Amino acid sequence: MTNDEAQQEISRAAAPRRSRFVKHLRGMWILGVLLAMVLIFGILAPGFLSLQNWVSTSVYATETLLLAVGETFVIATGGIDLSVGSSLGLSAITSSMVMAALVAHPGVGIILGSLVGLLTGATVGLFNGIIITKLRITPFITTLGMLGIASGLGFLLSGGTDITNIPAAFSNFGGYVFANFLGMPVLVTAVVAVVSGIFLAKTRFGRRTYAIGSNREAARVAGIPLDRHLIKIYTLTGVLAGVAGLLNVSRFAIGSPTAGQNDELNAIAAVVIGGASLFGGEGTIFGTTIGAIIVSMIVTALVILNVQAYWQIVVTGAIIIIAVYLDQLQRQRAAG
Amino acid sequence: MTESHEAASIELVDVEKRFGAVQVLHGVSFKVYPGEVVGLVGDNGAGKSTTVRIISGALQPDSGEIRVNGKKVRFDSPIVARREGIETVYQDLALAPHLSVKANLFLNREEIRPGLLGRLGFLNERQMDQESVDKLNLLHINIASMDQIIQELSGGQRQAIAVARAASWGSRLVILDEPTAALGVEESRMVLNLIRRVRDSGVPVLLISHTMPHVFDVTDRIIVLRQGRVVAGAVTRECTLEQVIMWITGGQAIHAG
Numbered sequence: 001m002t003n004d005e006a007q008q009e010i011s012r013a014a015a016p017r018r019s020r021f022v023k024h025l026r027g028m029w030i031l032g033v034l035l036a037m038v039l040i041f042g043i044l045a046p047g048f049l050s051l052q053n054w055v056s057t058s059v060y061a062t063e064t065l066l067l068a069v070g071e072t073f074v075i076a077t078g079g080i081d082l083s084v085g086s087s088l089g090l091s092a093i094t095s096s097m098v099m100a101a102l103v104a105h106p107g108v109g110i111i112l113g114s115l116v117g118l119l120t121g122a123t124v125g126l127f128n129g130i131i132i133t134k135l136r137i138t139p140f141i142t143t144l145g146m147l148g149i150a151s152g153l154g155f156l157l158s159g160g161t162d163i164t165n166i167p168a169a170f171s172n173f174g175g176y177v178f179a180n181f182l183g184m185p186v187l188v189t190a191v192v193a194v195v196s197g198i199f200l201a202k203t204r205f206g207r208r209t210y211a212i213g214s215n216r217e218a219a220r221v222a223g224i225p226l227d228r229h230l231i232k233i234y235t236l237t238g239v240l241a242g243v244a245g246l247l248n249v250s251r252f253a254i255g256s257p258t259a260g261q262n263d264e265l266n267a268i269a270a271v272v273i274g275g276a277s278l279f280g281g282e283g284t285i286f287g288t289t290i291g292a293i294i295v296s297m298i299v300t301a302l303v304i305l306n307v308q309a310y311w312q313i314v315v316t317g318a319i320i321i322i323a324v325y326l327d328q329l330q331r332q333r334a335a336g
Numbered sequence: 337m338t339e340s341h342e343a344a345s346i347e348l349v350d351v352e353k354r355f356g357a358v359q360v361l362h363g364v365s366f367k368v369y370p371g372e373v374v375g376l377v378g379d380n381g382a383g384k385s386t387t388v389r390i391i392s393g394a395l396q397p398d399s400g401e402i403r404v405n406g407k408k409v410r411f412d413s414p415i416v417a418r419r420e421g422i423e424t425v426y427q428d429l430a431l432a433p434h435l436s437v438k439a440n441l442f443l444n445r446e447e448i449r450p451g452l453l454g455r456l457g458f459l460n461e462r463q464m465d466q467e468s469v470d471k472l473n474l475l476h477i478n479i480a481s482m483d484q485i486i487q488e489l490s491g492g493q494r495q496a497i498a499v500a501r502a503a504s505w506g507s508r509l510v511i512l513d514e515p516t517a518a519l520g521v522e523e524s525r526m527v528l529n530l531i532r533r534v535r536d537s538g539v540p541v542l543l544i545s546h547t548m549p550h551v552f553d554v555t556d557r558i559i560v561l562r563q564g565r566v567v568a569g570a571v572t573r574e575c576t577l578e579q580v581i582m583w584i585t586g587g588q589a590i591h592a593g
Contacts (some may be wrong), residue, residue, distance in 0.1 A: 203457035204446050207435075211443060214432035221426065222417045222444040280432030 008303030015123035030273060030290050035064040037297060045304040053300060055183055059251065060187035061087070061296035063260075065289060066244040067267035068274075070125075070197045070237030075271050076200070076224045077233060078213040078280025079132070079139035084241045084267055086151035087124040088260030091245025096163040096255020099170060106167035113170075117249075122149050125238020147264070154257040164259045164316045168298045172248025192243065197285030209233065213280025225307040262313055266295050272323040279331070293318075343406040345370050345540045346391065346422070351400035355388055360386045363400065363563040370510060373531060373541045375551040376574070378561035379584055384544050386431045387561065388511055391542070392424040393417030423506030427514045430498035431486050438468045438482040441501050460541060471504040472497075475533050492523025496530055503534045510534055511542045515548050528554045548577055562586055 030170060042049040067084040074081045095117025102109030131142045143245035176184040200206035210228050211219040220226055241260075248259045276283025299312045344367035353361040361383050368374050378384050389395040391402065393411030401408050404420050411417040414424070431440045438461070447460040447467070454460075468482040477496045479489070486494055495515055501509045510529065514526040525548075531541055531554050546550050551558060552572060558585040560568040568583040 199457075201482065202459060204448065204459060205457050207439060207446060207459065208444070210435055211432045212441075214434035217428075218430060218432050218443070219425075221414060221424075221430075223418070224444050 030275060030287060034290055034294055037294065037301075040193065041156060041297065041304075047304050048301060053099065053304065056179065057293075057296055057300045058186045059183040059261050060184075060299065061292050062185040062247060063244050064266040064270055064296055064314070065189050065193060065292035066240050067195055067237075067260075068232075068270035068288045068292045069285060070240040071264075071267045071271050072274070072276060072283045072285055073196075073209055073233045074139070074223050075268075075278060076213045076283045077230060078216070079234075080143065080231070080268070080278065081125075081139065081234065081237050082143040082147035082264050082268075083124060083150055084237060085260035085263030085265075086147045086149075086154065087121050087241035088245045088248060088263060089239055089257060090124065090154040090157075091242040092118040092151040092249050092255045092259040093158045093163060094120040095242075095246055095255055096166055096249045097157065097248075099167055100163050100255070102163040103165045103167060106169055109167055110170050114246055117246045118239055121238040121242025121245060121315060122159075122235055124241070125235040126231065128238065129234035132234065133227035133230050142240055148179055151257075151261075155195065158255065158257045160257060162257075164253075166249060166253045166255070168254060170250055171253035174247055174253075185251060188243070188247065192240065193285055193289055193316040197289075200285055202225070205229075205232075208212075209221055210281055213282070215281075255313065265313065265316050265320070266292075269320050269323070270295050272320055272327070274297065277331075279323055279325050280325075342369060344403070346406065346542075347403040347406075348387070348391070348400075349401040349403065351387070351390060351402070353383075353390065353395065353397050360564050361390075361397070364397055365400075365562070366566055366569060368557050369378045369541045370540055371535060371538055372556040373535050373554055375555035375558040375586060376542055376544045376561065377546075377548070377551055377558060378581065380427070381392045381563075382561040382584075383564040384513045384561055385513070385550055388424065388513060388542075388544060391417070391509070392422060392511060399547055400445055418505070421506055421508035422503035422511070423509070424511040425495075425498045425502045425513060426540060427517060430501075431494060433487040434485065436485055437472075437497055438464050439470050440450075440486055440497060441471060441482075445505065452465055471500055474537065475500050475503060475530055477530070484579060490523065491519050492526050495519065495523070495527050499527065499530050499534065503537065506539060507569075509540055509542060511544070514546065515543070516545065516547055522551060548580065551580075552577060560584055563575070 004244040005057055047053060067088065071081055071084060097110040098116045099113035102112060128146055130141050131137055139303065173270065175182055178187070195237050208219070211222070211224060212226060212229060216226070245259065249255050270291035271283060271288050272278065273294055274283065274287025274289070295316055298315055299309055302311055303309050348365045348562070349365050351358070351361055351364045351365070352363055364383065364387055376384055376387065384396065386563065390397050393414040393416055396412065402411065403409065409420055411420070435443070442464050447463045448454040449458045449460045465482050472479055472483045477500055479493065479497070486497065489497070499510070499512065501514065515527050515531070519527060528550060531543065534541055543551065543555060558564060558570055558572050558575065558580060560580065562584065
């Protein structure tokens with residue numbers, strides 16, 4: 001057999017490149033959904049396209065997006081983190097308690113409080129990672145347990161009441177809006193999202209993240225340090241929950257033990273809307289960002305449309321089920 | 337084929353392994369020389385996969401030696417075996433289906449960009465792209481784009497990528513565990529041709545397979561394991577299918593028709 005023959009022989013088995021195209025289409029499709037929603041809400045509710053609504057929606061979306069960025073890494077490994085919302089809440093309590101205690105020295109209080117807040121999130125994430133990898137408990141159960149632990153600790157520490165006495169300098173930070181257009185939390189979150197997106201797409205860290213979610217055994221055999229990598233990812237997710245906790249305190253000028261409640265729902269919805277698969281190996285920060293905007297837009301639209309905002313929780317839950325069902329269908333079709 | 341003056345790429349000397357009360361390998365010894373394809377055959381439970389896992393570093397022998405180019409080695413983990421140039425293609429867990437051809441060829445061996453970006457772990461995609469093309473060209477594997485996702489490829493193409501990865505990093509030995517088990521006739525033929533090309537590049541191949549026609553098609557020698565012992569070793573073209581089956585089963589050859 002000549003080389004030419006051999007080459008032909010192998011290229012004859014060329015597979016259709018359709019699924020790649022479909023995946024790109026899906027990314028565009030979700031952007032299309034976003035634009036369509038903006039249009040429809042804009043027509044239904046004239047106030048929706050106002051500058052004021054843009055500012056409030058974009059700031060509101062930051063909380064979901066910060067958690068969803070970490071969640072994207074976790075879900076790309078084939079895991080899940082249900083504790084991000086309560087981790088946010090606990091960070092809000094610890095950071096605000098430190099700031100309130102040091103209210104006479106706001107500079108020190110803000111710096112120390114912020115560090116404590118970030119450390120709180122990191123600790124929750126670190127425990128998640130260690131329990132998942134070393135005790136070999138599934139991410140679902142581990143982070144469900146941690147949801148309870150972090151949330152309960154938040155209520156215990158705060159005595160169930162809001163922490164006030166937040167230094168004005170700190171709450172001014174979260175409320176600051178550049179040129180009546182760009183809220184400070186949006187700026188912070190945009191930087192986090194862009195940096196994380198680049199890291200996930202362009203670095204060895206990101207490559208390992210996808211590899212673990214795509215084929216855990218292949219990753220192990222290739223020598224990727226699974227446990228260490230997973231611990232890093234859950235810790236990173238905790239830190240981002242800490243950042244979201246700090247922004248939450250800053251925006252509302254209180255530390256509330258109920259901060260972040262149901263946020264895991266929004267974060268996971270954002271990630272699956274963004275095209276990630278809960279089976280792992282997929283997901284981009286770009287998609288997640290679109291997903292987070294869609295999830296957040298539903299809330300403000302419902303408010304403007306005078307529908308009870310609680311419907312958003314119902315809708316988000318339904319979106320998760322539908323999105324995962326569609327993913328499952330696509331998978332079966334690909335396999336069959 | 338088995339020139340005794342040449343050092344074996346890999347040699348097993350009296351390797352024993354037991355799991356609890358069950359002795360799986362009773363002193364297994366054989367050699368694989370550069371430039372040959374050796375078939376390791378045997379019934380289920382004969383000790384093939386235990387042998388493979390010992391050579392690839394996934395298991396450690398209770399006694400006996402592994403020698404690489406005549407030098408005694410100890411494989412505490414698959415990473416150590418890989419460092420010695422021994423690559424294994426496992427039947428199912430070889431590739432990450434969501435990642436590209438390039439990403440799989442360089443899985444955990446990624447090229448990093450120079451300078452500060454490199455220190456942050458930024459990948460040198462362009463270089464990996466070029467090297468991937470080279471790796472695949474060397475084995476005449478024709479893939480449209482190095483950015484193609486593995487799950488878009490056919491079973492044969494996937495196996496070709498897995499073999500190419502092993503061949504490009506494994507300088508001393510490539511172990512293939514049932515590479516044609518899940519493939520159709522045409523794709524199997526393609527993978528068998530690929531095995532010959534790997535051999536022709538000088539890297540010996542240890543082929544584990546239940547598919548006797550494939551073993552006869554592509555191997556230079558056949559080693560038969562039965563109940564944890566090497567019961568036969570023969571040059572492929574000097575033995576018949578019936579002989580080999582007799583060695584495998586330990587009984588009489590079955591005369592069909």
